[in-house]
Amino acid sequence: MTDTIHGALVLFSGGQDSSVCLAWALQRYTRVETVGFDYGQRHAVELEARRVLREGLQRRFPMWAVRLGGDHMLDIKGFGAIGDTALTAERAIEITEKGLPSTYVPGRNLVFLTYAAALADRLGLKALVGGMCETDFSGYPDCRRRTMDAMETALELGMERAFPIKTPLMRLSKAETWALAKGLGGDELIELIRRDSHTCYLGQRDVEHDWGFGCGACPACELRANGWRDWVSAGRPALAPS
Numbered sequence: 001m002t003d004t005i006h007g008a009l010v011l012f013s014g015g016q017d018s019s020v021c022l023a024w025a026l027q028r029y030t031r032v033e034t035v036g037f038d039y040g041q042r043h044a045v046e047l048e049a050r051r052v053l054r055e056g057l058q059r060r061f062p063m064w065a066v067r068l069g070g071d072h073m074l075d076i077k078g079f080g081a082i083g084d085t086a087l088t089a090e091r092a093i094e095i096t097e098k099g100l101p102s103t104y105v106p107g108r109n110l111v112f113l114t115y116a117a118a119l120a121d122r123l124g125l126k127a128l129v130g131g132m133c134e135t136d137f138s139g140y141p142d143c144r145r146r147t148m149d150a151m152e153t154a155l156e157l158g159m160e161r162a163f164p165i166k167t168p169l170m171r172l173s174k175a176e177t178w179a180l181a182k183g184l185g186g187d188e189l190i191e192l193i194r195r196d197s198h199t200c201y202l203g204q205r206d207v208e209h210d211w212g213f214g215c216g217a218c219p220a221c222e223l224r225a226n227g228w229r230d231w232v233s234a235g236r237p238a239l240a241p242s
């Protein structure tokens with residue numbers, strides 16, 4: 001590892017969490033690039049959200065625009081085919097016998113991080129930033145900080161350089177994630193993420209709610225709506241980034 005390696009690669013899906021992570025990284029690192037994964041999701045709307053969010057950040061936050069570099073989309077449809085869950089196949093979202101939503105693709109974050117690390121190495125970027133969160137976590141074992149710690153060790157051993165995995169949302173509730181967004185970019189960032197980030201599992205954007213666009217009924221919309229309401233009823237506080 002050399003000191004010339006710096007900057008961050010953000011795992012960016014165009015959702016609420018990874019959008020806040022991107023803003024967090026832009027405030028912290030002088031060079032930031034983004035990576036997205038096409039694993040055969042049903043919704044082109046997620047890919048569109050990534051583009052709109054990046055452009056919105058560049059337009060509204062000039063100090064971040066100079067730091068934001070390239071966007072990379074990696075095709076991992078072969079992995080998505082193994083998952084074969086509600087996100088990749090036409091199957092209803094339900095809770096499985098393991099207590100996990102059927103949208104869960106087993107080990108997804110392990111695959112994402114391995115691809116991201118290989119790309120970061122090629123790009124000369126040091127840290128990986130992701131929106132994994134174990135607070136509101138829906139039982140996903142690959143979102144735990146312990147998993148991230150183990151992954152850091154595996155990547156360092158396997159690639160002979162350090163890959164710090166930064167997870168700024170790990171201990172935050174969904175309401176606190178909105179507070180962090182406000183702390184990073186004020187009401188302007190809140191409005192950008194509220195309107196343009198996409199979370200709904202069903203890919204719906206025809207109805208606008210106070211918390212953004214979505215079907216309003218799927219588990220992802222429910223989580224997002226509850227977080228927004230908790231944050232608003234707490235007086236829309238701002239949380240300083242740590």
Ligand code: ZN
Nearest residue numbers: 200215218221
């Ligand atoms: Zn929804």
